[in-house]
Amino acid sequence: MHRRRWFHLVSIVAAVAAVLVLFAACGGDEKEESKSTPAGSATKAAAKAPELEDGVLNVGSDIAYAPIEFFEEGTQNPQGLDIDLAKALADELGVSAEFTNTGFDGIIGSLETERFDILMSAMTVTEEREKEIDFVPYFIAGTDILVAAGNPKDIKSVEDLSGLTAAVQIATIQVDQLQAANADLKAAGKPEINVLTFDQNPLAVEQLRTGRADAVLADSPVAANEARLSEGKLETVGLTIPPEPYGIGVRKGSPELKAAVEGALQKLIDSGKYKEILSDWGLAGGAIE
Numbered sequence: 001m002h003r004r005r006w007f008h009l010v011s012i013v014a015a016v017a018a019v020l021v022l023f024a025a026c027g028g029d030e031k032e033e034s035k036s037t038p039a040g041s042a043t044k045a046a047a048k049a050p051e052l053e054d055g056v057l058n059v060g061s062d063i064a065y066a067p068i069e070f071f072e073e074g075t076q077n078p079q080g081l082d083i084d085l086a087k088a089l090a091d092e093l094g095v096s097a098e099f100t101n102t103g104f105d106g107i108i109g110s111l112e113t114e115r116f117d118i119l120m121s122a123m124t125v126t127e128e129r130e131k132e133i134d135f136v137p138y139f140i141a142g143t144d145i146l147v148a149a150g151n152p153k154d155i156k157s158v159e160d161l162s163g164l165t166a167a168v169q170i171a172t173i174q175v176d177q178l179q180a181a182n183a184d185l186k187a188a189g190k191p192e193i194n195v196l197t198f199d200q201n202p203l204a205v206e207q208l209r210t211g212r213a214d215a216v217l218a219d220s221p222v223a224a225n226e227a228r229l230s231e232g233k234l235e236t237v238g239l240t241i242p243p244e245p246y247g248i249g250v251r252k253g254s255p256e257l258k259a260a261v262e263g264a265l266q267k268l269i270d271s272g273k274y275k276e277i278l279s280d281w282g283l284a285g286g287a288i289e
Helices: 009-019 029-035 041-048 081-093 104-112 173-187 201-209 220-229 255-271 273-280
Strands: 056-061 096-101 133-148 165-169 194-198 215-219 234-251
Touching (some): 104 133, 173 194
Parallel strands (some): 165 215
Antiparallel strands (some): 133 234
8 A cells, every 4th residue: 555656645635524535536647647548549459459359348346345336235236336437448348348246355366367357346556466467547545444423432543443343354455554553553562453354344344333343444435335324323533544546457468458448448537427427426536537
């Protein structure tokens, strides 16, 4: 975490405060790079991408992270920001989108073994992950802490979890954040955080609901959504970790597909369809430019 390569994070902090949940627009270098994508390049690149020769964009996702991706209640119909964006990208590429539900902890390995073409699963771009796969950044989000209503343990930061129990989804960036916090707490001679990991975020939230955890760490839009659905039983404490970009994952060695996805995303941005989709989910503040 804590990459600042393409995104000027300082410029979005004010926007975060304004919307309570951390979302902001990217600027600067990324914007200039996007403008360099020529019109029609998505279609041309798609025609060269062997992954799309069957007319299908296969998308891998851990579909249990509302509102980014989740199943409509009582069905196996995927919904959410990533789902709608993936469908729009597929439309631009002249193919259809199909989704494969897979565990987040093994999603990069599944991409590398060609179980699907790309991954879209609220995955934060990190230097470690970039060593394994390539990314096309498409959204900005940070980390928030979900607590019981009234915040009875007065938790305002990760460090305030010292001696308490935090639940979190396995393999997420929040696990790294908790591990880093524990290293600092140990060095300072303070009690460490008891970290409980679960296969899916809803299972982590259930620990908080039942009192077996004092807090849940999750991406800011997800934490905010859980608080909204809790009917006043849960709340968020606000920004705790600076924002980072989500990335569409592409296998290394697939430059044609990466170029096609980049071009299609730029077309969605230029047409306004991109922000329309984000607005549909109440996430327009997390748009990149």
